[in-house]
Amino acid sequence: MEYKWVVLTNTTLGVIMSSINMYIVLISLPTIFRGLNINPFLPGEFDYLLWVLMGYSIVLASVLVTFGRISDLYGRTRLYTLGFIIFTIASILLSVIPSGSGNLGALLLIVFRMIQAVGGGFLMVNSTALLTDAFPPGERGKALGLNQTAFIIGSFLGIILGGLLSNYDWHLLFLVNVPFAVAGALWSVFKLRRVSSSGIKVKIDYWGNVTLAAGLVLISLGFTYALMPYGNSEMGWLNPYVVLSFIVGVIMLVAFIPIELRQEAPLFNLSLFKVRPFTYGIMALFLSSLARGALMFLLTIWLQGIYLPLHGFSYAETPFWAGIYMLSMLIGMVIMAPIGGALTDKYGARIVATVGMIIIAASLYLLTLLPYNFNLTSFELILFLNGLGNGLFSSPNTTSIMNALHPKDRGAGNGMRQTFSNVGSTISMAMFFSIAMSIFSQYVPVRIHEMALSYGLPADIASSLSKIPASSLLFAAFLGIDPASVLPSTLTANLPASIMKVLDSSTFLPNVLGSPFMMGLRISLYISIVLVVIGAVLSYMRGGRYVYEEAKGKEEAYTA
CATH class of the missing domain: 1.10.287 (Helix Hairpins)
Structure with a gap:
């Protein structure tokens, strides 16, 4: 096997492992939190959800550039292998957290996920750099497109495995990663080349x-x-x-x-920003992450808390089916990612990536036209279109950024690329969640009071229900938890069976959340559309095809 295919095979293992981990946790959070015995309506419990969702990203945002620079100095292969080892240890630790351990278990989950992020950081910064080193400029788009496809295949596996393993034991959700991590570590030890040190102390x-x-x-x-x-x-x-x-x-x-x-010997060579494709590619990526970082989270709430219960799915099974309903987005990415990479090798990234962002903006606008109880065919077609746009933008933009880097700066440059992406996603989550919560806190109490009265509940019960924190309702919706089963006992202790039956119906909470949720979602989507359009302009401003190996010696090549 040619060395470039050895590298692609090994990095594919790492990418599949990372994407399985990402999606299996997202889809299986309800099972994990139920296994730990976490009640979303108790004070302070919402904090644990946020830390499980964002703790991994916070660690990645803070270490990627440093890890990239260290890898440039001391060897990408060595630290890439270390990433597999750390990831394996963290996955095993996650799998032994005791069931029913409550808040202590949640804290252990957060800490071990952060350790896992350290391993993931070494894998992320080095995999793209190793691919760029191994493939010639005319084949990098194809290689990165195939790598992107592997990520999406891992996403499929994460969704399916999350749904299947949740029915057995939630600890298995973390052990799934271990065979991929062990295989990747052994493969990298025996097959990837170790570049010897130059002997220069830095x-x-x-x-x-x-x-x-x-x-x-x-x-x-x-x-x-x-x-x-x-x-x-x-x-x-x-x-x-x-x-x-x-x-x-x-x-x-x-x-x-x-x-x-x-x-x-700076951590990050700021002269890289003199290279136009690198700078504008990074800026386009940041705006793209800022626009769509919270999209999967919002779509999950929409499906799990509103649409699926309205259509007869029990709260226990909504997380798995939410993942299935979002597969059309991943299918679009699978189709377009390798095509986008191949087109980049032939024509450059400028037009390909820009068209991808325009398609993303169009799909986001179409989502604003849907009601909360949407037509499923329309919803799936829009997600498929969004996946096509993301596939057409992602691998060309990555190829353009990596092609602009000197080999000695690829680890740190890729770390900066990943950092901008993670920081954009973190800000996106905070920004759009704030919008949703502002709308929820303003309209949900009124809506739940009106809905309770329309269902024939007494006025005092309607008033008590309207005082339930909106964040708790949102938490329950995201986790796929039946809200009636976890309402405060002080509220439900003396309620007759007829009233409990109303609260426990599959239509009460979804109809309460539906209209306020769509108000917040549409505002978020309009902001996202503006960000994506600006990102498309910046993507086009990257200029024509630029490859460092072909530009060195010319005036436009930056000074190493």
Whole structure:
């Protein structure tokens, strides 16, 4: 086997493992939280959901550039293999968390997921760099397109395995990753080339590492805690610790720039931003992540908490079927990702990636036209169109960015690419969740009061129901939990069976959430459309085809 195919095979294992892990956790969160015995209506429990969802991304956002630079200096293959090992250890630790351990189990889940993110970080920054090193410029688009396809195949497997294994034991959800991790580690040890050190001692940029990591962590923490209730507010934007996190985080990131300019061996070579395809590709990627980072989360709530219960699915089975209903998006990506990569090799990324973003914007607009109880065929076609657009943008944009990098900067450059993507997704989650919660807190109490009266419930019961925190209802909807089964006992203790039957119906909560949810979703989608259109303009501004190997020696090649 040619070495380039060895690298593609090995990185494919890592990508499949990562995507299985991502989707199996997303789809199986209801099973995991039920296994831990977490009640979403108890005070403070919502925090655990946010940390499980965002803790992994916070770690990735803070370490990717550092890991990329370390890999450039000390060997990508060595640290890529280390990523598999760390990921395996964390997966085994996750699989032994005791059932019924409640909040302690949730804390262990969050900590072990963060350790898993460290392993994932080493894999992410090095896999794309290893592929770029192994494939010649004219074949990189195809290779990265195939790698993207592997990610989507892993997503399919994650959804299916999550649905199947949830019926047996939630611990198995984490053990699924272990065979892929072990195989990937052994394959990389015996087959991937170790590039020998040049023998030149390079000083580690400690201050650059500290300021960048601290800045990204503080800003990510600010966005995370802004989603948690504070005082009498459903959101925490006025929490002094949130404000302080943003202020100190921004100061750290601003300080990072002059520190890097004075370093002999900087963490990140800021001269990379002189390369037009790199800069505009990064900016387009950031806006794309900002626009669609929370889309999967919002679609999951829409399906699990509203559409599927209205159509007779029990709350216990909605997570699995929500994943099945979103497969059309992944199918669109599977079809278009390798095509987009091949077109990039032939024509360059400029037109291909830009058209992809335009298609994404069109699909987001079509989603705004749907009611909360939508026509399924229309919904699936729109998701399929969105998948086509994402497939057409992703691999060409990645190829364009990586082609613009000197080989010695590919780890750090790819780390910066992944960091912008993760930070964009984190901000997206906070931004769109804030919009949803603002709409929920304003309209859900009124809506639930009106719905309760329309169902014939007494006025005092309707008033009590309207005081249930909107975040708890949203938590229950996302986790696919029957809200009547976890309502406070002080509210349900003396209710007659007829009233409990109404609260336990498959239409009560979905009809309560439907209209307020669509108001928040449409506002979020309109903002996303604007961001994607701006991203499309930036994508086009990247200029024509640019490959470092072909540009070196010319004026436009940056000074190494």
